[in-house]
Amino acid sequence: MPLDYPVHERTLTNGLRVVVSPDPSVPNVTVNIWVGVGSRHEAPGRTGFAHLFEHLMFQGSRNVASGEHFEALMAQGGRLNATTWFDRTNYFETVPKGALELALWLEADRHGHLLDAVNQANLDNQRDVVKEEKRQRYDNQPYGNALIDVYAATFPEGHPYHHPTIGSMEDLDAASLEDVHAFFRRHYAPDNTVLTLCGDVTPDDGFALVERYFGSIEASEEPRRPPVAPLTPLTEPVRVERREDVPNDRLHVAFRLPVDETEEFNAVSLALDALGGLASSRLVRRLVRKEQTALGAHATSWGFVDGVSLGFFVLDIADEVDTDAVERALVEELERFAVEGPTEAEMDAALAQAERGWLSMLASQEERADALSHYTSLHGDPNLVNTHLDRLRAVTPEQVRLAAATWLRPESRAVVAYRADVETEEVA
């Protein structure tokens, strides 16, 4: 049965898509904005730029001083941030409803008129901040760069998902003010943007307010590129071997998956759950509980829109265990699953956990607003939020088996192995 979160949708004449989802349970409103640009749109030599740009959105615009966006909203009880991902960039704040107009005014100022304020000093400062973010989250962490290896191993050179959102130090260094201007003009435009209001606001008021603050921003003439051509599974295994000072061996075993919000993606994500995404999954039962060759086994599927998605297993290998033997066990389980398909218990568990996860996510007004923007921006329809679980429940065990047999074949795996080596110092 579909969920019944209210969804009202309108497109302004400048192309801005607006979604209003009233929820008077708390006297707050979340403003959530998705811009249809992520690291998948970055040009060669400019990796990390979409994210660096997102930082600059907090450094002032035509009528707003550097840092004022944060300060002005927090001083009114606003909680806010922004994130960048492969497919998109989002900006969001939750404010007491009396501060909704201020939030919209601040957002409109930077989404319409950022370039009046961007300068070299801000760019240099935020470039330094982003480099520290990269060091903190990737370079100074054990296994911190493993997913970067996974992207590069799974997707071909030049593919939108070949490089990470954080980018490279060299490319961050190369970013110039001219790049900032060109990027803003190319991607930041009402017709490439979705704005969702979720909370204590009526649809009429919400649409009128968004029109008031965003209506005068001009549409852009920039053509939006269509998704790139679909990728098929890898035809032979790819390996990346790393020897580093890590506490234990860790295997990342990745696969190309079909694009997000397709029947086939839902099916293969349920297969990944049954194999490694649950406490009762096959890999946890066998490797963690029974054979105790792994300290942990996990599986993840990330839906993307540009022709392919990503799924991966992470296996933490126990001390004094043959890591290659654990990989062989994973291969056996993949082969077995492709023949047997999921059991009734596995389907039940995967669906029940998906239900709780989805309802818990939507329980928060902030995340509900984000989901509405997500489905509007990338899939064209906010109502999909209400029917997601129904689509998942409609997947048959045979579809799950077939999706695994198609996309999770052993020869289609990309393996990134981190092996503990206390002898080796830094790898250059």
Added chain:
Amino acid sequence: MSTTTVPRPEVAAPEPWAFPLPQESVTDNGIRLLTYAVPGQYVVSLRLVVPLSLTDEPADREGVAAMTARLLDEGTAEHSSEEFAELMERTGMVLGAAVTDGALSVDVDVPQRFLPQALDLLRQTLAEPAFPQDEVRRILRSRLAEIEQERASAPHRAARELTATLWAPTERASRPAAGTPATISAMGRDDVVEFHRRHIGPRGATLVVAGDLDGVDVADVVATGLGGWTNPDHVPATPARPPVPAGGGARVVLVDRPGSVQSELSVAVPGPDRSVATGWAPYPVLSFMVGGSPSARVDAVLREDKGYTYGIRAAFRPRARGGSFVTAGSVRADATVDALRLLVEILGTAREGFSQAEIRSGVDYVVQTAPGRYATADAVADEASALAIEGLPLDFQTTTLAAMRELDDAALTTAYTDVVTGEWVVVVVGDAASLREGIEGLGLGPVTVVPA
């Protein structure tokens, strides 16, 4: 871009708000039941807390409370560990059990329609855990691996060194809650069985139920689900008390992590808990003004001006009793000494007081974010269970937020200087060879180098 923008709008005053109050009752087996109806929250959050003190662990088996918690759902009288995992997952529930300095806390989130099944499974974990030998061995082994993982992570390594340096070595709080390699290696199934028998029972326990409970007779469902839980051998926990600080003046511990591209900094001092006699109201506001946002005092300089860090946070961290004031984050390796110098200077300067603008925005931030911070069932349940563990009244948030609105510079400065004496305990995790001399030159007290 030729268009003019609309004038900056005024902000309308927020509506009054209070933390919800629960329906309160006691089950026949002595559990205090707090029921929070939060309409529209379709995933129900259960928080079961049992008062418990880590000082009640045998000294050579420290970590047994945490290991017991982790083993509660790894097999029961009726089901093997595997069966139990499957049962929980098929009912859409997720269960997590952990110990803090004041309690065992078992957290369950579950879609409302599965609430009766979830309560029965919760009872089985509390009343009938079987602690199968194989599972005990596995969980202990994974704790040993976890210790190595934590050692390799700079923030975790810093946190471990900080508690060891902040509190007197005789204090349980100075050592890892989940045990050390020595105590975990010495532990066996009997230790876990015995700890469970003596320390986990319904007496003194509180169960919080929060969510959309439309059509649910909570008292009845709870009585059916948990009514069968008894434990005649349950010994009341030693009451929590603040840990004794190590004392001994300002000092620096430099944890050597050769080749680190960043240094992890922690600057700390013992602090209050939420039942502090002078009132908790100033402390969340102080946390915000000093280190709660990119424009707070610390990051205004270290991030937005210098670009040394992605972000450093300062916060008062209450325990059940006692607490600490910790400023922590990572900085570029070659900027470590200057960053630490600036950080200690900023934290010291705050003793001189705060501007009216800072105070107004700090108070408004904490007070006005409250409705959103406590909008979901899990957030309400988390706070209600924290109140139970700390022995605070159920209207604590509401009265504290009211007191915040009355705060002025004098009250905030007094609250800050009560804690911030200048006698900092500093932990730096980074490349000791390149940092030691520069840090010694800052005059923050003696510098000790320890291996990672």
